[in-house]
Amino acid sequence: MMTRFLWTTAAWMILCGPAFGADIALIIGNAEYAAQRDLRGGADVVAAAPVFEGLGFDVVGRTDASRVELVDAIEQFVAGATEADRILVVLAGRFLNSSQDSWLLGVDSPASPGLSRLPSEALALSTVLAVMKQHPGRALLLVADDDDAGVSAGPYLERGLGRLSIPQGVTVFKGGTRAIASFAKDAIALPALSLTVQAARRQGLQAEGYLPEDYRFLEGVRTTPAKPEVPDSNEQAAWDEAQRADVIAGYQDYLMRFPDGAHAADANRLMAEIRNDPNRQARLAEDALGLTRDQRREIQRDLSILDINPRGIDGLFGPASRGAISTWQSQNGFDATGFLTREQINRLDTQAQRRATELETEAELRRIEQERLDRAYWKDTGAAGDEVGLRAYVKRFPDGVFAEEAQIKLDALEDDKRAAAAAQDRQAWDAAATAGSEEGYRAYLAAFPNGAFSDEAQARIDALTAEKSNADTNAAARRVEEQLGLNIQTQKLIENRLDAVGLRPGAVDGAFDDDTRRAIRRYQQARDLPVTGFLNQETVVRLLADSLFK
Numbered sequence: 001m002m003t004r005f006l007w008t009t010a011a012w013m014i015l016c017g018p019a020f021g022a023d024i025a026l027i028i029g030n031a032e033y034a035a036q037r038d039l040r041g042g043a044d045v046v047a048a049a050p051v052f053e054g055l056g057f058d059v060v061g062r063t064d065a066s067r068v069e070l071v072d073a074i075e076q077f078v079a080g081a082t083e084a085d086r087i088l089v090v091l092a093g094r095f096l097n098s099s100q101d102s103w104l105l106g107v108d109s110p111a112s113p114g115l116s117r118l119p120s121e122a123l124a125l126s127t128v129l130a131v132m133k134q135h136p137g138r139a140l141l142l143v144a145d146d147d148d149a150g151v152s153a154g155p156y157l158e159r160g161l162g163r164l165s166i167p168q169g170v171t172v173f174k175g176g177t178r179a180i181a182s183f184a185k186d187a188i189a190l191p192a193l194s195l196t197v198q199a200a201r202r203q204g205l206q207a208e209g210y211l212p213e214d215y216r217f218l219e220g221v222r223t224t225p226a227k228p229e230v231p232d233s234n235e236q237a238a239w240d241e242a243q244r245a246d247v248i249a250g251y252q253d254y255l256m257r258f259p260d261g262a263h264a265a266d267a268n269r270l271m272a273e274i275r276n277d278p279n280r281q282a283r284l285a286e287d288a289l290g291l292t293r294d295q296r297r298e299i300q301r302d303l304s305i306l307d308i309n310p311r312g313i314d315g316l317f318g319p320a321s322r323g324a325i326s327t328w329q330s331q332n333g334f335d336a337t338g339f340l341t342r343e344q345i346n347r348l349d350t351q352a353q354r355r356a357t358e359l360e361t362e363a364e365l366r367r368i369e370q371e372r373l374d375r376a377y378w379k380d381t382g383a384a385g386d387e388v389g390l391r392a393y394v395k396r397f398p399d400g401v402f403a404e405e406a407q408i409k410l411d412a413l414e415d416d417k418r419a420a421a422a423a424q425d426r427q428a429w430d431a432a433a434t435a436g437s438e439e440g441y442r443a444y445l446a447a448f449p450n451g452a453f454s455d456e457a458q459a460r461i462d463a464l465t466a467e468k469s470n471a472d473t474n475a476a477a478r479r480v481e482e483q484l485g486l487n488i489q490t491q492k493l494i495e496n497r498l499d500a501v502g503l504r505p506g507a508v509d510g511a512f513d514d515d516t517r518r519a520i521r522r523y524q525q526a527r528d529l530p531v532t533g534f535l536n537q538e539t540v541v542r543l544l545a546d547s548l549f550k
Contacts, residue, residue, distance in 0.1 A: 024084040025049070025057045026077040026128070027184075030093030030486045032064050036111040037148075038316055040179030045092045045144060048184035052088060053116035055218065056065065070123045078131055084182070086217065087135045089128055091146035092177050096153050097162025103128045111155045121229060129167055136169020136211065140188065140195075140217050143172070144180040148316075166209040171195070179204035188217055196297055239263045246281070248274050269494035289342060298322075299345065302352035303328060304541040305359075312390045313537065333521070360528065361543065369524040374400045387413050389461055399521045404504075421452035428454040438464045477534035484535060497543050 029047050031042030042412040060076045062069050081087055094105045098115060102325050103122035104112075113121040125143075132139035150159025154315050166172055173183060183202060188195070192216045216304045216325050234257045242250040251267040257266065291299075293315030298309040303324045311320035322338035330336045334344060374397050382393035390406045391415075397403060418426055432444040432453075441464075449455065475484060486494075488510035498505040498519040506515030519534035524531045529539055 010118075023052075023055070023057045023088070024077065024080045025052045025061075025085040025088040026073065027052075027059060027061045027088075027090040028065055028070070028073060028093065028108050028123075030104070031091075033094055033107050033109075033111075035109065036094060037316075039092070039094055039177065041181065042144065044177060045090045045184055046183035047181060048090060048188075051185055056088075057083075057088065058371060060271070061314075064107045066108045067121055070104070070106050074123055074127060077128075081131045084135065085133050085138060087139040088142075088188070089132065089140070090142045090180065091123075091125075091128075091202040094148070094159070095143075095161045096122065096157050096158050097158060097364065098158075099162070099400070100322065102162045102164065109176075112152060112157070115156045118157075123440060125161075125164060129170065130434050131166035132170045134165070139170045140218075141170060141172045141209075142180050142184050143174050144177040145174055148392075164208070171210045171215065171315075172208045172410065173199065174206050174208070181299070185481075208457045224231070226393040229291045235261050235263075244266065246270070246274075246284075277446060279337040279339055282335070282339035282341075285341060289345075299340065299348065300324075301541055302348050305352040305355050306348075309537075315540065319368045323402035356535055363527040366528065370526060373402055374402070378402045382409075386407060391455060395462070399518045399525070403518070410456075414453065417452040425451045425453070429457075432457065474532065474534070477536070479529075480536045481534040484537065484540065486540075494540070495519075 003231075005440075008467075023537060027046055029043040029046040031037070043063050046061055046063050047058045053059050059078050060073050060080065062073050064303050065073060068435065077089075090106050091342070095106075096105060096112075096118065102125045103118050105122045109121040110117075118124075132141060139166070143161055145161045149158075151159040153159050161174065164172060173180070175183070179202060182240070183205060188198075194214055194216050196207075196211060196215060199207050200505045220522050238254050238257055240260070241252040244250075248271050251271045252263065255264060255267050261267075262453075277283065295317040296317055297313050300313045300315070300321060303310050304313065306326050306328065308324045309320075317325075325340060326336040326338045328348060329344070334346065340348070376392055377396060381389035382405075383389070383512070385493075388411065390410050393400065394403060394406050394410070400406075418429065421429070428444050428447055429451070432440040434440075434443040438461055443455055444451065444457050445461075451457075491510040491512060492508055495505045495508040495510070495516060498516070499508060501523070503519040503522045505519035506513055506517065512520075520535065520539070521531050521533045523543065524533075527542055530536075535543075
């Protein structure tokens with residue numbers, strides 16, 4: 001951990017030696033996670049450690065702590081807190097919460113470890129608060145909350161910080177990583193101003209627990225500061241220019257002119273950040289756009305329309321979405337940073353709209369040709385109304401234009417044959433139809449090879465055989481549809497869309513019945529998609545391109 005003293009607004013107030021002894025701080029900043037998205041700025045809170053070391057705190061600090069390192073840190077903290085006067089805890093990283101507790105995940109923890117495994121995967125805030133409870137009025141907790149707060153993480157768990165059971169006398173501040181890092185580094189150690197005043201002057205902070213009107217966490221520190229050095233105007237101008245450019249060359253130029261300048265440490269830190277993140281400028285530019293989750297969904301939908309798979313249309317830009325963006329950028333002559341500019345977003349949307357129109361035009365031409373063949377075959381077979389012709393049509397076009405009409409006529413023919421059939425024939429057929437199995441229909445044919453229902457029996461055997469051969473495929477397709485998590489309103493929207501393009505999905509009620517499945521198969525066939533009758537991401541994107549995510 002870094003031990004060199006950090007010169008901040010608070011640092012120049014420190015006189016020789018610590019202000020008081022027997023104080024302890026636990027400061028953990030987790031940013032780079034192995035199993036989920038990194039938390040931008042998560043490690044920044046650790047920059048406060050040198051400030052409190054200079055104030056006499058024993059600091060237990062960790063950056064990107066693993067599960068084992070979290071256990072080690074909390075053991076050191078608990079041991080040191082026994083004799084401590086003041087307690088400071090600063091935590092940043094990915095959190096999970098239940099109705100009872102919240103946990104800080106180690107950087108090597110699974111994204112969704114499950115409630116029963118959490119004690120071995122994460123640091124429980126109830127443990128931290130139990131220690132802080134023993135120091136009423138002198139315990140301060142700062143937590144940088146997760147930007148995925150509220151998202152489900154499996155049974156009984158959500159992402160982010162949950163409601164804390166704060167003991168009496170413990171003060172808690174919550175906020176984003178930047179707000180907490182700045183507050184920890186620059187505000188808490190200013191005893192001249194109360195925390196109430198400090199917090200009111202800053203945006204993005206939420207205070208809870210013990211917070212009297214004039215609360216000073218470090219009350220007792222002498223407040224007469226050594227006079228700070230004032231940077232000369234030329235150095236400040238050079239620093240301002242370097243920050244505006246925010247590139248390595250600019251910071252190097254500043255350091256060449258002012259190697260021991262007031263901002264030398266910051267210049268070196270920022271150069272390290274740029275080197276470690278080659279797409280930093282692109283990332284910051286996209287951040288400045290302030291994209292909403294719906295706008296991110298639309299970008300993912302546009303990529304899918306262009307046959308670049310972002311692995312989900314959820315408004316969350318994970319590795320798969322960043323990879324898809326990079327692919328699109330490479331295809332269009334842009335630097336493959338994985339981060340978008342406003343110009344690129346507009347171009348992507350224009351391309352997607354054009355491609356969606358092309359796909360619908362191609363689909364309509366395919367549908368027209370399919371319908372032409374369908375109608376021609378109907379004219380040659382089922383239109384005459386005889387059983388042989390109707391069965392030939394249904395076999396070739398089970399979801400065809402006249403499929404429903406053909407089935408109604410076949411049902412009527414079966415009723416007529418049943419009425420005219422001999423009693424034994426009719427009884428055997430009724431038994432086979434009631435069983436509804438391939439064995440039952442074969443038994444009927446064995447007994448009545450030329451019976452009144454022999455054609456129907458063979459047709460049903462063929463249908464059951466085809467259904468059996470497609471069982472695994474259909475089961476897999478059903479699972480894919482279930483994983484989409486479509487709610488009833490979305491399913492109604494899908495049925496409306498199918499109805500609008502003339503595919504007769506039946507009642508628009510959000511329940512997918514046989515009519516809906518037939519309509520989905522017709523839609524997939526016309527658009528050259530895998531014909532299953534079940535929805536996948538590709539089908540939904542095509543079906544609702546102009547309805548669901550705009």
